[in-house]
Amino acid sequence: MQNSAYEHEPLKGIESKVILATGLGGAGRSYPDYEAKFGKENCIIVIWDKSCTDLDAHINYLKSKLPKEPFVGIGHSLGGSIWLEICSRENIPNMKGLVLVGSARKVRSDRGMEFLMGGHWFRLWWIAILITLAFPIMLFVWGRKTFDTYREMWGFLAKDGAQKIHAQYNKTLKKLGTVTSVKNPDLPLVIVRLRKDTLIDPDDLEFTKSMFNNVHEQIIESEALHLTEKLDHATVEKIAAEAEFLGLVKRREIEKFQITKRKEQIIEATK
Numbered sequence: 001m002q003n004s005a006y007e008h009e010p011l012k013g014i015e016s017k018v019i020l021a022t023g024l025g026g027a028g029r030s031y032p033d034y035e036a037k038f039g040k041e042n043c044i045i046v047i048w049d050k051s052c053t054d055l056d057a058h059i060n061y062l063k064s065k066l067p068k069e070p071f072v073g074i075g076h077s078l079g080g081s082i083w084l085e086i087c088s089r090e091n092i093p094n095m096k097g098l099v100l101v102g103s104a105r106k107v108r109s110d111r112g113m114e115f116l117m118g119g120h121w122f123r124l125w126w127i128a129i130l131i132t133l134a135f136p137i138m139l140f141v142w143g144r145k146t147f148d149t150y151r152e153m154w155g156f157l158a159k160d161g162a163q164k165i166h167a168q169y170n171k172t173l174k175k176l177g178t179v180t181s182v183k184n185p186d187l188p189l190v191i192v193r194l195r196k197d198t199l200i201d202p203d204d205l206e207f208t209k210s211m212f213n214n215v216h217e218q219i220i221e222s223e224a225l226h227l228t229e230k231l232d233h234a235t236v237e238k239i240a241a242e243a244e245f246l247g248l249v250k251r252r253e254i255e256k257f258q259i260t261k262r263k264e265q266i267i268e269a270t271k
Helices: 032-038 055-063 078-089 111-118 123-133 135-142 145-160 162-171 202-210 229-240 251-269
Strands: 017-021 043-046 071-076 095-101 189-194 215-220
Touching: 017 032, 017 078, 032 043, 032 229, 055 078, 071 078, 078 095, 189 202, 189 229, 215 229
Parallel strands: 017 043, 017 071, 071 095, 095 189, 189 215
Antiparallel strands: none
């Protein structure tokens, strides 16, 4: 396991598995914060392989990873949308809760995205090159976000390739957003998100929440354009804060954890 750059106090008394369905471009990435917080033995990381060429293939692939034990589903970006597709089709008895990380029913799209993905896949490379050449202008428009945006853009293209991204958008992402209800509306739902995420439509987020009876939200303060794995250190702590609600641990374990944290804070304050 790759060491996390952040120190996490492991969550004690975990009674359910954690299944993380990654976002588009999860291949080649690691998720050490989840394993550090919830225990490697409790984590199942689902990274989409070459067989996941369309929406149904993604759904079937994730379903093939479901354990017989109780579990909490976590979905980052595309992964969250796939979880919602599954929950709309069937009730999974051993699923204790769902966490959407930077996710809703669908990935936000606009005319610019339609233009980018509507033509030949090589258009992605040309646009990326043009944006890079326009660095001074982009720096004025995006400010401090420019460097992270460029890093994400080229990292994404380098890892997945323009052709694969183009195909995933047209065969999977464009097919999302038709879910209108879930089979188990009482399933606890936690939404971990930025205050403003460029890939989440606010109206779609509200509709997503309306499908569930029990919804909690956790906000991560960041100027990032999208909630990516770079903020996993904050994401796992937000999820851990909802451990009891999600059915990850029993109440007594949460109370012990909170008492320990308060004692540590008191000791630190008296130093």
